[in-house]
Amino acid sequence: MTDYLWTSKMNNSRQDIISAKDIRPYVKLLGKSGWLMILLAIIGYGIGRIVTHRQVDKYNATAEILLTHGGGINDLQGMGNVRATSMWGNYLDETRNQIRILNSYDLIGRSIDKINDPLDLFLVGRLKELPVEGFSVLNITVQEEAFSSNMLGRSLNIFIQSPTTYKISFETNEGGVVEVDAQFGDLVTAHGLNMLVNLSPEIKRNPARIEAAKAQHFRIRVYNRNNRIYQYRSQLTAGNIEMTSIVTLTCSDVLPTRAKRFLDTLAATYIDYTAEARHASNLQAEKYIDNQLVEIESMTDSLAQLVDFYKDQKHIIDLSKEQAQYFSMLVDLEQQRRELDLQIESLNSLNSYLLSSSSNTALPPTSFLFVEDKLMLDQMGELFALQARRSSLLLDVKEGSSVIRRVDSTMSQIRTGIKQYLSDFRSALNGRRNDLTVEIRLLEVRLASLPQTQRDILAMERKLAVNEKLSLFLLEQKATTIIARANITPEASLIERARYGGLVGPNKEKTILTYILAGFVLGLILALIRLFFFARIESTGELREIANFPVIGGIPFHKGIKEDPLAVRADNRSAVTEAFRALRTNLQYLLAKEGANVILVSSLHPSEGKSFVSSNLASILAKAGKKVAMIDLDLHKPRVHLYFGIKNKAGTSNLLVGKATISDVKNTGPYPSLDIISAGPIPPNASDLILSERLKPLIAELKKEYDYVILDTPPILLISDALVLMQHVDTALLVTNTSQSSRRGIKHLEELLEQNNLNHASFVLNGIKARRFMKYYSKYAARYGYYSYGLGYSEGYGYGETYVDNV
Secondary structure: OHHHHHHHHHHHHHHHHOOHHHHHHHHHHHHHHHHHHHHHHHHHHHHHHHHHHHOOOEEEEEEEEEEOOOOOHHHHOOOOHHHHHHHHHHHHHHHHHHHHHHOOHHHHHHHHHHHOOOEEEEEEOOOOEEEEOOOOOEEEEEOHHHOOHHHOOOOEEEEEOOOOEEEEEEEOOOOOEEEEEEEOOOEEOHHHOOEEEEEOHHHHOOHHHHHHHHOOOEEEEEOOHHHHHHHHHHHEEEEEOOOOOEEEEEEEEOOHHHHHHHHHHHHHHHHHHHHHHHHHHHHHHHHHHHHHHHHHHHHHHHHHHHHHHHHHOOOOOOOOHHHHHHHHHHHHHHHHHHHHHHHHHHHHHHHHHHHOOOOOOOOOOHHHHHOOOHHHHHHHHHHHHHHHHHHHHOOOOOOOOHHHHHHHHHHHHHHHHHHHHHHHHHHHHHHHHHHHHHHHHHHHHHOOOOOHHHHHHHHHHHHHHHHHHHHHHHHHHHHHHHHHHHOOOOOEEEEEEEEEEEEEEOOHHHHHHHHHHHHHHHHHHHHHHHHHHHOOOOOHHHHHHHOOOOEEEEEEOOHHHOOOOOHHHHOOOOHHHHHHHHHHHHHHHHOOOOOOOEEEEEEOOOOOOHHHHHHHHHHHHHHOOOOEEEEEOOOOOOOHHHHHOOOOOOOHHHHHOOOOOHHHHOEEOOOOOEEEEOOOOOOOOHHHHHOOOOHHHHHHHHHHHOOEEEEEOOOOOOOOHHHHHHHHOOEEEEEEEOOOOOHHHHHHHHHHHHHOOOOOEEEEEEEEOHHHHHHHHHHHHHHHOHHHHHHHHHHHOOOOOOOOOOO
């Protein structure tokens, strides 16, 4: 017993959590609009299939580049934590800078120039265009720079018409179509074009292939350099493999071979770029040496000619052994002084560069290479490296950015140190030169005893010897420069050429699922809109949940209303007849007060079945032996006489104007106890007649004479007659039909009743679908054992051939 009680409590708690009332809206949603959600999902699937069929596949290509920054991760070993962290941060910054350079407009532009591929080619089918590397039947040449801007990127359709002619067509911005007929081999310049199309020689010799080519649809798009740069910049991705100096390049394209070609070209262009700056500096140094050599060779040739001239005049130099030694020393000292002059000249040029306002952007002079000072060379090398880095950064960032400002600050500090060191070093060189000048003058004094002519010849030979040694020195420097240039290596190397990376998009399955989901969601939204704004009330249970007024009955849909609108007469055992019997029973409880027998029947909208309900209600009451009066008070559009098949010559309108009595206008219905008063002639002032003083005495007289008085009135939404008449009746039945009944309509009707203080009204739901009604009725009957009871009842009391209709 305890278990049973516990189980009962559990079942009750479950019913409290989830009841039929809670899930009814969702069941109704699925029942009424589930097909719509499924249909839209199927439509979405179809649209998704079409969209994905038209989408063009995209492929990836990848390449890897190794960056060298004068060291790597191994250089951090053995350093302190702070220094290693700082060095690693700088290393990562430099790697990120190189990645920005790889994505820069300038570097990609150089790669585009090398590729020189301004054309996109397509073969067009019914639903999609297929990108191809080239056409086997056509050779197309374009001058993209000569194309007008509005023709760049536009789809140009090409159709072969004959072995010698073809047609170009394209759409204008206004939606029109332009067609251009042209000859193969002729330059087409009309409409902003500049293109030359030739038919392949193999095709010309094969008529069958020409006919096949005529059926093909060729399409091209032309892009200029800027278009291509922006296109590839959007398709290029560069990233750094963690804890390495390897940069991975990824490019996506509809043609995998084109993506691989671009990556190979970009990698080669970048590697060449990393060595360009040092090559430029080396070439500048070689040019400076060549200029010095030209000048020295010119002086040497002039001195040699003068020496030869004096020797031809028999001016022979006769030097003693001591004088010859002085002469040799003098030549060495003057050579040293000339080399010092070169160094001082280089320092002056370098000082001018450091003082220049454009020293952040211009290359430093390469004459400083003649300065034989390791500290100076190291400082200039560091300054040169920062200058190269600044130039590379400007490819991707603006002049005033924080990165450029930091580099400029570092360069300024180095320049300040170099200028101070330069001033001290130049003073030292000038001092050394002054010492050499003193020694040279002493040697010249010792050689002053020679005759003037011999001293002049000696001076010329001395200068000649100095120039020859200086020329030899410069030639050695040039050879060193050329060897250094040969040893210049790029700061990056390609460790993996571009390779095919597979199909990367579009995700067609995801696209199809998205369209299916979109269709389903759209169907769900429409279903919810239908449910909350256009949903019809289809059962008495739904009506009870919405309405504040009582619901006393539900009438199934009567299919035979056109043949016989009196359903209770047409079939005594039908569901409609049973529903009216239940309504009759409920009315007896509702009119329990003695003397309460006047029933008004109306509706909110026209065609909801109020006359059908009132006529059948009157009939079912009369079948039960009650004396019933059926009054048609719908003086605007009367229908009661049609339901009972009587003439509408005289009726309610005659009574209200005082030109007839009840006995004059009443008609006997299909049952002896049922009297019917039709509307009579339709008056021009129908609503005014309802307000007539004769109405109240008329209802009172009928109330005394009959057991039930049923008033059929106009719809409340259109005419207010029913609201006026409700003040004179005991109860009102408001009929609402499942085809028109809505939550908003019920609430509006209740508001009207509350505003007029009319609280003695009840709802009757008409037109309930048979399956819903029978489902409700079968559950009700099964619960109370009506099946077995009814079975025996019909067999025992003549519900077969000998049935007598007495109720």
